[in-house]
Structure formats: structure tokens, C-alpha cells
Amino acid sequence: xxxxxxxxxxxxxxxxxxxxxxxxxxxxxxxxxxxxxxxxxxxxxxxxxxxxxxxxxxxxxxxxxxxxxxxxxxxxxxxxxxxxxxxxxxxxxxxxxxxxxxxxxxxxxxxxxxxxxxxxxxxxxxxxxxxxxxxxxxxxxxxxxxxxxxxxxxxxxxxxxxxxxxxxxxxxxxxxxxxxxxxxxxxxxxxxxxxxxxxxxxxxxxxxxxxxxxxxxxxxxxxxxxxxxxxxxxxxxxxxxxxxxxxxxxxxxxxxxxxxxxxxxxxxxxxxxxxxxxxxxxxxxxxxxxxxxxxxxxxxxxxxxxxxxxxxxxxxxxxxxxxxxxxxxxxxxxxxxxxxxxxxxxxxxxxxxxxxxxxxxxxxxxxxxxxxxxxxxxxxxxxxxxxxxxxxxxxxxxxxxxxxxxxxxxxxxxxxxxxxxxxxxxxxxxxxxxxxxxxxxxxxxxxxxxxxxxxxxxxxxxxxxxxxxxxxxxxxxxxxxxxxxxxxxxxxxxxxxxxxxxxxxxxxxxxxxxxxxxxxxxxxxxxxxxxxxxxxxxxxxxxxxxxxxxxxxxxxxxxxxxxxxxxxxxxxxxxxxxxxxxxxxxxxxxxxxxx
Numbered sequence: 149x150x151x152x153x154x155x156x157x158x159x160x161x162x163x164x165x166x167x168x169x170x171x172x173x174x175x176x177x178x179x180x181x182x183x184x185x186x187x188x189x190x191x192x193x194x195x196x197x198x199x200x201x202x203x204x205x206x207x208x209x210x211x212x213x214x215x216x217x218x219x220x221x222x223x224x225x226x227x228x229x230x231x232x233x234x235x236x237x238x239x240x241x242x243x244x245x246x247x248x249x250x251x252x253x254x255x256x257x258x259x260x261x262x263x264x265x266x267x268x269x270x271x272x273x274x275x276x277x278x279x280x281x282x283x284x285x286x287x288x289x290x291x292x293x294x295x296x297x298x299x300x301x302x303x304x305x306x307x308x309x310x311x312x313x314x315x316x317x318x319x320x321x322x323x324x325x326x327x328x329x330x331x332x333x334x335x336x337x338x339x340x341x342x343x344x345x346x347x348x349x350x351x352x353x354x355x356x357x358x359x360x361x362x363x364x365x366x367x368x369x370x371x372x373x374x375x376x377x378x379x380x381x382x383x384x385x386x387x388x389x390x391x392x393x394x395x396x397x398x399x400x401x402x403x404x405x406x407x408x409x410x411x412x413x414x415x416x417x418x419x420x421x422x423x424x425x426x427x428x429x430x431x432x433x434x435x436x437x438x439x440x441x442x443x444x445x446x447x448x449x450x451x452x453x454x455x456x457x458x459x460x461x462x463x464x465x466x467x468x469x470x471x472x473x474x475x476x477x478x479x480x481x482x483x484x485x486x487x488x489x490x491x492x493x494x495x496x497x498x499x500x501x502x503x504x505x506x507x508x509x510x511x512x513x514x515x516x517x518x519x520x521x522x523x524x525x526x527x528x529x530x531x532x533x534x535x536x537x538x539x540x541x542x543x544x545x546x547x548x549x550x551x552x553x554x555x556x557x558x559x560x561x562x563x564x565x566x567x568x569x570x571x572x573x574x575x576x577x578x579x580x581x582x583x584x585x586x587x588x589x590x591x592x593x594x595x596x597x598x599x600x601x602x603x604x605x606x607x608x609x610x611x612x613x614x615x616x617x618x619x620x621x622x623x624x625x626x627x628x629x630x631x632x633x634x635x636x637x638x639x640x641x642x643x644x645x646x647x648x649x650x651x652x653x654x655x656x657x658x659x660x661x662x663x664x665x666x667x668x669x670x671x672x673x674x675x676x677x678x679x680x681x682x683x684x685x686x687x688x689x690x691x692x693x694x695x696x697x698x699x700x701x702x703x704x705x706x707x708x709x710x711x712x713x714x715x716x717x718x719x720x721x722x723x724x725x726x727x728x729x730x731x732x733x734x735x736x737x738x739x740x741x742x743x
Contacts, residue, residue: 169277172441173264176284177257179430180568181292185249188572189579189727191615192517193296196624197229198248199723201236209237220376227333228300235299245727252298259302260284262309263527267534269316270347270491274445274541278557279534281438285564286530287415288408288522290515290571290614301523304334308341308527315344324365331373336524339501342366343528346494400503400511400521407512408499408525412533414514416563418570427569434562442554446541492535499528515613571614578617581610581739585618585692586629586728588736589642592694593683594714596626598633600640601662601677608687608740609644618739619644620668628724630716643667654702679706690742 190198204212212233216226235255239248264280291297311326323344330337345358419431502524503511509521541553593602609618623641632639645653649666659676662669684695699706721729736742 168441169273169280170261170264172277172437173260173280173284174257176281176565177260178253179434180285180565181256181298181572182249182253183430183569184572184576185253185293186246187576187579188249188293189245189582190724191294191296191575191578191582191617192619192621194294195621195628195724197232198236198295199628199727201233202240203723204233204237209233224373224376225332225334227303227329231303231333232296232300236295248295248299249293252293252295252302255302255306256292256298259305259309262306262313263530266309266312266316267531269313271487271534271538274442275488275491275534275538277441277445278537278541279530281561282412282533282537282564283526283530285561285568286526287564287567288411288514288525288529289519291517291520291523292568293572293575294517294615297520297523301334301520304330304337305526307333308337311341312344312347316348324369327366328369328373331369334523335373336502336505336521337527338370339366339504340498340524340527342501343494343497346497347491351490396507397504400506401500403511404503404506404522404525405496405499405528407514408502408522408529409532411514411522412529412560412564415567416560419563419566422570423566427566430569431562431566434565435558438558438561439554442541442558443551446550446554488535488538492532495528495531495535497528498531499525502526502528516615574612574614577610577738578612578615580735581612581617583728584735584738585609586625588692589685590629590716590729592685592692593640594716595709595712596640596683596715597681597712598636598640599638599677599681600683600709601660601681602626602640602642602683602685603660603667604642604644605684605686606644606646608690608692610739610741620670623669623673625724625728628722629728630722630725631720641673643669643673650701654704654706658706660701660706680709682708684708687740690740691736692740 201209213230216222216230220226222229235251236248239245239251260280260283263283264276267276267279291301307326307329311323311330314320314323314326327338327341330341342363345355345362349355349358419427423431502522506521509518511521513519513521537557540557541550543549543553589602593600596602604618604622611617611619622644626642627639643662644667646666646668653660653662653666655661655676659678660666660682661676663674664671667674679699682699684699686693686695695708697708697710699708
């Protein structure tokens, strides 16, 4: 039934009709990354940063941001944590944790629309929408739902895309100022801007001069920021040794692009392996919508697009050099095909340039938070996908072949959308696992005291592929669940043990040594502790249990902390208590592997 004229429903229908491409992109981001936002929680770095930001008042927030920026905190990326604090502060006051996720969605969606607009300035609607969909469904980086990344990393892409628009508009000074913002937010995006001149104009001698000037400016900006980071003592710069400072980026520049491209093929396979329930419904619905939309686009674009690219794929004649043959074939292409070829070359350059500033993560990471190493590759990879999709959808104009091409691209993209639902499932389960775990754990450790250490034997815990739960950030949670007495100098903390800990944890002086070979924790929280201050939590018969008063380690039997009067029940709940402690009875199956 049609909404009355002038109603909200009528305006919405009109907007979708006039801006169907943008509406499709907004829906793609929502469905792929944030559809289950109401069941998301706080993970890993979120647990350290966001509760603190929520609890600030306006003056504390302003002081934090000013101090962070002036002192170049955050490993020389002060804007990253500043944005996380700012958006968490605003979202919390506007409506709570769910609104913070809506802000994260808005930032990611804004970047998709900016990228769509960028491609629209270069090519037609088919190129723009296919590239923007690849951008929205980008499969190599699976961290879009992670607040620490949507609020903190994605603004770096916003700086980049705004700088790209300014560059295409001829506002070079503004573009360099904007791209400098990405260097203080997430530096891996910065070098991608080196290839920006390749997106416009002919490739001639003037282009070579323009590229050289562009390279010099980018080099000066980068050198200036590196010197600034050295001056403030950033260990990520001053701690880099030779030859790793050269070999690591080079290795990532070779491996990273291949991993990113491979994910466009691997994620659809993952979707097929999980094709049931919501994933199936989402994939089928996406397929129908994409097929309808792409069919309409190809009918419109085929009237004005003449690629004539078959000559590129013919068998080369003998007796000609590769360079001469390639130039001859380029010359035979239509203007549209030449533009598409140049855009693909720019995409390759941007894809490779996404990796020189990556150092401390493996370039072949395909799951979890480490996939952020591919964060900056989204630009080059999406451009390449746009070129490939445009080529496939424009090569043959017969109705039958057009539908085959439309079906191929639509199935591919719909399976990428389905893989986003698979990722979201891990986020939902990981949050439930944390809530259930802490609800059970506090019942086992009511007698914690100043300096108490709770060691968690991990063999029975569930782990999740795309986001960590109950791992390295455990030591930073308990003090946010309860308000401990201010006179306690050493707060009680929970540590997750690592495999083989029993043979390494006992020090020569009889203390228990908590470090990288015994626990999973931030290095700042490593310490030695007396056994009488230690509680050990184990999994027995599918249940979380507190160990008896003795422990076998290093061939010796040591006495652990004795049970004493409960303290936790008498303490005030901390800020994180309202989120982490499950209202319903704890369910061990949420976080434990059942025998």
C-alpha cells in the first residue's frame, strides 16, 4: 500500500528510486558487516579503550584528545585513539552501545559512498557500482564490525578518499593536507596516495613530471612525520633494525597483494561451506537484487560502451618484442578500453603500495584481527574488481551472454556478502562467550584480594576464528567489573595460560613467572607472583572449576591461595559490569568445548 504523499515512507521510496545505487551500497554495508549489531559487544582493544571513553565527561574527553595529539601518543597515530574516544563518547550519550555501532556503520558506509563517487568521476555507473560493492564487501580484511577498527582505522580511509577527490578537482594543497591526516590515523593508507596521479589524464611526459613532483611531496611529508616520531621516541620507528626494515615491507609487497586477490575467491568457498540458515537467505536475497540491478545497468551501459579488448588476448605474433607488441595492442583499443586498462594499472600500483608500511603482522593472515594488514589494500583491490567486472559485463552485448555475465558477477558478489554474515556469527558467539565466562568465573573467585592472580588453564575454552574472546585482554577486565578499594596498589588480574606453561612458570626463587612463554597478556602486565596469591581455574568434565589448594609444576608441588572470606559481593559494580555480566543463567556451552 502506497504511503501518503509527503510522508516519510513516500520520501524514502522516492530516494531509493532516484539513488538506487547508493541505497544498494548502504544496504550492502549494513547486511555484510553490521546486520547483527544488537548482538555485538566489546572485544580485545575495545575492552580497554571504549569503557573509559564512555565514562568520561566532556572536559576529560577534550583533555585526553589534546594530550594525545600534542604528545603524538598512540605509536605516532594520535588521531586513531582520539576518534575512538570521541565517537564512543558521543554514541554512549546518544543512546548507548548500539548507537556506537551505528556510528561505526556510518563511517564505513561514508567511505563506500566516497569511493563510489570517486569511481563515478573516472568512469560510468557500471564501473562505479561494481567497484564500490567490492569495497563494501572487501573480503581480505574481516575487522569491519570491530569498533576499534570501524571507529579508529576507517577514518584514515576517509582522509584518503577526501584527498583523492580534492586531487581530482585540482586542489593539490588541500589533498596533501588531507592525506597527512591519514598518516596520523593509520599510516598504511598514506603510500597508496602515491599512485593517485595515475587515475587521471594521459600517460605521457607531463604525467611523468607530475608523478615525480607528487612523489617528492609525499616523500617529504613521510620523512617529516618519521622524524617527528623519532623525536617523541616512538618505538615502532626507533626499534626497527636493519635489514628487517627493508626486507619485511618488500616481502609484504610481494605476498600481500596475492593474498588479497585470493580472498576474493576463497571467501565465496567459505560461504558455500556455511550455506544454511541466515547465510543462505542472505545470499539468495543478495543474488536476486544484484542480478536485477546489474541487468538494468548493463542494458543502459551497452549502448554507450565499446571496449574492443579482444586484441589484448590474442596469441602474439612471433618476431616482435613484448614491448612493441603491447604498445601496438594498446593503440588498437577503443578510448573506453584504454581508460579501463590504465585504471587497472593504477589499481595494481595502489594494491602493492598498501603494504610498504606494514611490519609487525604476517602478510598471509586471512582470519581475525591480523587481517588488518590488508586494510589499505581495499582501494587497489576494489579498483581491479571494478575493471574486471566492467570487462566481463561489457564484452558481449547479446541478451543470453549478458545474462550469463550478470549471473556470474551477481553470484560472486552475493557469496562475498554471505561471507560477511559468517564473520558476524563469530562476533555474536564471542560476545556471548565472554558474558557467560565472566558470569561463571566471578562465582569461583569471590575471595580475590590485593595482588591475587587467577590463572586460567585454556584447554577447554572455545576460540573463534574472526575475533578473540577470553584471551590476551583478560587481565584488563576484572578491574572494570568491580570498583576495588583505592588503597589496593596491585589489582587482582586474570591471565590465560599458554600451552607448555607447567614447564616454564616456576622460577628459581619459587615464584611463578608470568611472561610470554607462560601467559597470553600485554607485556606491561608481566610479573612474578607468590604461589600463595594464585588461584588456578581449570576445565573438568565440561565445567569451569577452581583447582584444589595444590599445583604440580616443574616437577614440584606448590601450595596455592587458600579460600577466604568473599570480597567481590561487597564491592560496587564497575562500568563494564552492566555489559559483561549476563542477565540470564550462565551457559558453559557458550565458552567451553563440551567433552
